[in-house]
Amino acid sequence: MSQAQAQNPADAIRDPRPPQFPPLPDRDLVFEVEQFLYREARLLDQERYEEWLGLMTEDIHYWMPGVQARFRNDTSSGPLIERMAFYDDDLLNLRRRVTRFMHATAWAEDPPTRACHIINNVEVELTDNAREYRVYSTFVNCRGRNEAEETWIAGRRTDLLRRDDAGALRLARREIHITQAVLLAKNLNVFL
Amino acid sequence: MTVQVQQEEWARPSAQALREMVDVGRGRISPRIFWDEAIYRLELERIFARCWIFVAHESQIPNPGDFLTTTIGEDGVIVSRANDGQVKVLLNACPHRGNRVCFAEAGNARRFTCNYHGWAFGRDGAFLGMPAEEIYEKTCPDFDKSELGLIQARVAGYKGLLFATFDPEAPTLDEFLGDYRWYLDVLLDxxxxxxxxxxxxxxxxxxxxxxxxxxxxxxxxxxxxxxxxxxxxxxxxxxxxxxxxxxxxxxxxxxxxxxxxxxxxxxxxxxxxxxxxxxxxxxxxxxxxxxxxxxxxxxxxxxxxxxxxxxxxxxxxxxxxxxxxxxxxxxxxxxxxxxxxxxxxxxxxxxxxxxxxxxxxxxxxxxxxxxxxxxxxxxxxxxxxxxxxxxxxxxxxxxxxxxxxxxxxxxxxxxxxxxxxxxxxxxxxxxxxxxxxxxxxx
The missing domain is CATH 3.90.380.10 (Naphthalene 1,2-dioxygenase Alpha Subunit; Chain A, domain 1)
Incomplete structure (x- = not known):
């Protein structure tokens, strides 16, 4: 395809249409979800992993796909579930990871990694299931290690939160999409 | 296109100095080999630009046009399945101004076209054409399209693993691997x-x-x-x-x-x-x-x-x-x-x-x-x-x-x-x- 034949995007944006967002949920629900995410982030920053695991549903799927720099016209350019991932875990395997974090011989955690999860851009959507909410958020994660090591990761998350029988919010799905195709760090010793 | 192997002029560490750093007989090694820039440059030249380096598994590029990009040392390469089914390993650097020719890490392409001036190369690395070709023909006395392809490495495979070397003098892959193939078969066969x-x-x-x-x-x-x-x-x-x-x-x-x-x-x-x-x-x-x-x-x-x-x-x-x-x-x-x-x-x-x-x-x-x-x-x-x-x-x-x-x-x-x-x-x-x-x- 020559450049002359390529579609001119200016044609498509001559008469822009406003986006069709779903109706905003109740302010109380948005507040509750925001506080859930902030508290969850604080549990991670404080390495309170037992309590963090307690926020998961039994059927949690915690997924952070690998990222590839492919051409736009590549039909497989998006994240695919069958592709290699950073995380693709159920509750058993989240427990296994936490087991390592908490073990006295996890040498790369001692001195502790200093993590700060900054959560932002929280949006809440109702779903067909009255007890489940789709939640979008963005994050910046900073890790400080030993004296002068610093690692930044930014990304977007899509969560499914579910209200349990006691009325508390729990995390049932999390999809994490980071901006780095090459992880610019020696490891990923953090949940995002 | 292939290139003659030439040694660049720079101060290489001497063989004697290297032998003092690495005493295999006694089992003593100087940490300098992990740090020094000159040693690193020599590694790029004498190991990565000479040895057979793994570039892909056959299964990653099953069909003509399938490609992936990787590196041999610090040289970027495109591993490409050509129309005849052969795998080509092409230097990912345009012979015109040196720009990277393929920016994606994997996919399928009919050709590789440089974003800078539009020079285009086939799946086999051969030069296909460029904008304003007639002006090149008129004004470049030595214009020869057959010389303008991407630099190619030698390619050889072992049971699904594909290796490449930029050194025309290197031994065959089979010689390079030698009896190690017996051990590789545990994994591959x-x-x-x-x-x-x-x-x-x-x-x-x-x-x-x-x-x-x-x-x-x-x-x-x-x-x-x-x-x-x-x-x-x-x-x-x-x-x-x-x-x-x-x-x-x-x-x-x-x-x-x-x-x-x-x-x-x-x-x-x-x-x-x-x-x-x-x-x-x-x-x-x-x-x-x-x-x-x-x-x-x-x-x-x-x-x-x-x-x-x-x-x-x-x-x-x-x-x-x-x-x-x-x-x-x-x-x-x-x-x-x-x-x-x-x-x-x-x-x-x-x-x-x-x-x-x-x-x-x-x-x-x-x-x-x-x-x-x-x-x-x-x-x-x-x-x-x-x-x-x-x-x-x-x-x-x-x-x-x-x-x-x-x-x-x-x-x-x-x-x-x-x-x-x-x-x-x-x-x-x-x-x-x-x-x-x-x-x-x-």
Missing amino acids: NDEGGTEFLTGNIKSWIDCNWKVPAENFVGDSLHAQWTHNSGAVAMLGMGVGKAKQDSVYQANVNGHGMQFGFDMVGNAMTLGEPEVVQYIREREAIMAERLGKLRSRMVGAMGSATLFPNFSFLAGLNTVRTWNPRGPHRTELHTWVLVNKNAPDSIKEKYRKGVMRTFSPSGTLEMDDGENWEAATRTAAGVVARRQKLHYSLGLHSQVEHEELPGNVHQRKFNDSNQRAFYGRWLDLLCAETWSNLPEGR
Whole structure:
């Protein structure tokens, strides 16, 4: 395809249409979800992993796909579930990871990694299931290690939160999409 | 297009200086080899631009037009399946202004067109055309389209693995691998259907010299139970299993090495997926028929391996990785999952998740490696630390004759023999100006 034949995007944006967002949920629900995410982030920053695991549903799927720099016209350019991932875990395997974090011989955690999860851009959507909410958020994660090591990761998350029988919010799905195709760090010793 | 090998003019470390830094006979190595810029430049020239370097698995580019991009040393390359089905390895640098020609890491392309001035190249690297071609024809006295293709490397394969070298003088891949093929077959040929890579490739940066992880995989079984205790507890519910010292061997050929036991499933167990262990055990008779009884016991056994210089794998755990140099103090790690093509989908899926949970940046075992490797590199900045000679003399006299195991075979699990052999080959290559100068029988 020559450049002359390529579609001119200016044609498509001559008469822009406003986006069709779903109706905003109740302010109380948005507040509750925001506080859930902030508290969850604080549990991670404080390495309170037992309590963090307690926020998961039994059927949690915690997924952070690998990222590839492919051409736009590549039909497989998006994240695919069958592709290699950073995380693709159920509750058993989240427990296994936490087991390592908490073990006295996890040498790369001692001195502790200093993590700060900054959560932002929280949006809440109702779903067909009255007890489940789709939640979008963005994050910046900073890790400080030993004296002068610093690692930044930014990304977007899509969560499914579910209200349990006691009325508390729990995390049932999390999809994490980071901006780095090459992880610019020696490891990923953090949940995002 | 191919290029003549020319030596650039710059101050290379002398062979004598290198030999003083790497004393394989005594097992003493200077940390300078992990830090010095001049040594690194010599490695790029005499190892990465000369040796056969792993570039892809056949299964990643099955159809014409399929491509991926990777690096040979710091040279970017496109690994491309041409229209006739042949695999081409093309320098990813336009002969016009040197711009990168393909920016995607994988996909399918009809041609590779440079974004800068529109020079276009075929799937086989041949020059196809450029805008304003008629002006070139009119005003360039030496204009010859046949000379304008992308620089090509030699390509050869071994049981699904594709290697390339930019050195026309290099020996054949079969000679380069030698008897190491016997050991590679444990990974690549335990099933009649051969192997494939699962889709995807996890990449990460470790701020260490590329040799530190390469030597770790070639033979450092000593670190496993110390470094990886926490990961083993997470995956197995207990620390790393203690094998009998005398039932574990190290073998090396041309600097390629593998350390292994005959416990059948020790590595595979670490995935935390009992079905994978079951899969290997059930196939014992089939594997024994293909590989012989001894090698069938190695398929999932505790161990690790590096194919010189920078391709490593863990049989049974089935992670395959390359340590790509990005300067003397940075390594770009590429990780894949290798499976038998004929394995059930459910087993492939367990391997995919199992490798992710153990040997990937988030892996419970790999996580503790990176920090050690970075610090083992970084300390070499110190004047006094550089004067220290590091201790590599474990198992100095452990070589044995074994009636079945080929290559240089050493008995006992805790052993630096493969690491000494790795650095012996490294030293030979750095000191030799041509392949014919290389000593025989490493």
